[in-house]
Amino acid sequence: MLSYRHAFHAGNHADVLKHIVLSLVIDYLKQKEKPFWYIDTHAGTGAYALDSLEAKKNTEYESGIARLLERRSALPEFTQSYFSVVDAINADELNGEGLKSYPGSPAFAAQLLREQDRLRLFEMHPQDSEILRSNFQRERRTVVAASDGFVGLKALLPPPSRRALVLIDPPYELKEDYARVVSVLEDALRRFATGTYMVWYPLLPRAEAARLPQQLAALAAPSLRIELRVNEPQGEFGMYGSGMFVINPPWLLRDQMKLLLPLLREIMGAPGRSDFVLEATGS
Numbered sequence: 001m002l003s004y005r006h007a008f009h010a011g012n013h014a015d016v017l018k019h020i021v022l023s024l025v026i027d028y029l030k031q032k033e034k035p036f037w038y039i040d041t042h043a044g045t046g047a048y049a050l051d052s053l054e055a056k057k058n059t060e061y062e063s064g065i066a067r068l069l070e071r072r073s074a075l076p077e078f079t080q081s082y083f084s085v086v087d088a089i090n091a092d093e094l095n096g097e098g099l100k101s102y103p104g105s106p107a108f109a110a111q112l113l114r115e116q117d118r119l120r121l122f123e124m125h126p127q128d129s130e131i132l133r134s135n136f137q138r139e140r141r142t143v144v145a146a147s148d149g150f151v152g153l154k155a156l157l158p159p160p161s162r163r164a165l166v167l168i169d170p171p172y173e174l175k176e177d178y179a180r181v182v183s184v185l186e187d188a189l190r191r192f193a194t195g196t197y198m199v200w201y202p203l204l205p206r207a208e209a210a211r212l213p214q215q216l217a218a219l220a221a222p223s224l225r226i227e228l229r230v231n232e233p234q235g236e237f238g239m240y241g242s243g244m245f246v247i248n249p250p251w252l253l254r255d256q257m258k259l260l261l262p263l264l265r266e267i268m269g270a271p272g273r274s275d276f277v278l279e280a281t282g283s
C-alpha cells in the first residue's frame with residue numbers, strides 16, 4: 001500500500017539539495033561525448049503544480065525553492081543548470097514571472113540530458129505513474145515503468161554504454177526501504193562498479209535513518225556524504241534535514257558543495273539551528 005505523494009513536499013529544502021546535486025552530476029557526465037543512462041528508481045510524477053491542494057497544504061516550497069530564488073544572485077555560476085530547469089517549467093506561467101510549478105527529478109534529467117543519452121524511470125504509485133507517463137509520452141529517450149524500482153534496477157545494469165547515473169529516492173515510509181537501499185546498492189556495485197549512484201535520505205530522529213549513511217560508507221566505494229540540516233531535531237517524527245550520498249562522485253562535486261552548503265544553510269536553514277556535513281570516504 002503506497003500512501004506517499006511527493007506533491008505535498010515538492011520544492012522543499014530536501015528537493016532543492018537533491019536536484020542541485022543531481023544537476024551538478026549531470027553537468028559533469030556531459031563533459032564526455034559518450035552517452036550515459038539516467039536511471040530513476042523512484043521517479044514521482046516529474047512535475048508539480050505549486051498551487052495544487054497538496055502543495056498548498058504545508059507550503060513546504062516557501063522555505064525551499066521560493067527562498068532560493070530570492071537569493072539566486074548569491075549562488076555560484078555552476079548552479080545555472082539547476083535554475084535553467086526551474087525557469088523552463090515556469091516559463092509559460094504569468095509571462096515568465098512567478099513560481100507556479102516545480103520540476104521533479106525526471107524533468108531535471110530530461111531537460112539536461114542530450115540526444116544520445118537515455119532515461120529509465122520507475123514509479124510504482126498507480127496514479128503518479130500515470131501522470132509520469134503522460135508527462136513523458138512525447139519523450140523519445142525515455143522509458144517509464146510502473147513497477148518496483150528496487151527490482152527493476154538489476155536488469156538495467158550494466159547499461160549498454162557502460163556509463164550511468166542512478167538516483168535512488170524512496171519515500172522511507174516503509175522501514176524496509178532503508179535495508180533495501182543498502183542491499184540494492186551492494187548488488188548494483190557487483191554488477192556495475194563504475195556507475196555513479198546517488199541516494200537521497202531524510203534526517204529523522206529514528207535509528208534506521210541515523211544508521212544509513214554509515215552503512216552506505218561501508219560499501220567500499222569512493223563516496224561523498226552531503227547533508228543539510230535546516231533545523232534541530234524536533235519531536236519523534238519530524239524531518240530536520242536531508243542527505244545525498246553519492247557513490248563514485250565526480251571529483252569536482254566536493255569543492256562545489258564546499259562552496260554551496262554554507263549558502264544553502266544560510267538561505268534555507270533556521271538561524272543558529274542549522275548545519276551541514278560534507279564527508280568523503282574511500283577516495
Ligand SMILES: C[S@@+](CC[C@H](N)C(=O)[O-])C[C@H]1O[C@@H](n2cnc3c(N)ncnc32)[C@H](O)[C@@H]1O
Nearest residue numbers: 006042043044104105123124125148149169171
Ligand atoms: C520521494 S518521491 C520521488 C521524488 C522524485 N525522485 C523527485 O525528486 O522528483 C518517491 C516516489 O517513489 C514511489 N515509490 C515508492 N516505492 C517505490 C518502489 N519500490 N518503486 C518505485 N517507486 C516507488 C512513490 O510513489 C513516490 O512517488
